[in-house]
Each structure stands twice: as structure tokens, then as C-alpha cells.
Amino acid sequence: EDFTDLRFDFFFLQPMDGPSLGANTAAAVDYCKRNPQWRLSVQTHKVLGIA
Numbered sequence: 001e002d003f004t005d006l007r008f009d010f011f012f013l014q015p016m017d018g019p020s021l022g023a024n025t026a027a028a029v030d031y032c033k034r035n036p037q038w039r040l041s042v043q044t045h046k047v048l049g050i051a
Contacts, residue, residue, distance in 0.1 A: 004037065010039065011037050011038045011039065012038070012039050012040075012041035013028050013031060013032060013038045013039070013040060013041060014028065014040075014041040014042065014043070015027070015028040015042075017043075017046065028040055
């Protein structure tokens with residue numbers, strides 16, 4: 001919400017990695033659903049297990 005007035009072309013939100021990844025991902029998805037200006041971003045190398 002602090003960034004909505006900034007003139008960015010894209011807004012990406014990424015869940016924080018770590019022990020709470022599941023909860024952080026759920027919160028990020030929920031936020032993006034409620035704020036369609038934002039898009040969910042993930043680190044593909046971590047999803048694929050090559051990090």
C-alpha cells in the first residue's frame with residue numbers, strides 16, 4: 001500500500017523464503033488477489049530445487 005502512488009510499470013510481490021514459506025506464500029497470493037495491480041513473483045530456481 002505504501003507503493004501504490006509510485007509510478008512503476010509493474011508491481012511484483014514475492015513470498016519470503018524460510019520456515020514460514022507456506023504461510024508467506026498464502027499471504028502473498030491473498031494480497032495479489034485483493035490487489036490486482038500486484039503480481040506474484042517466485043524464484044524459479046528455488047521452485048525447481050536447483051538453488
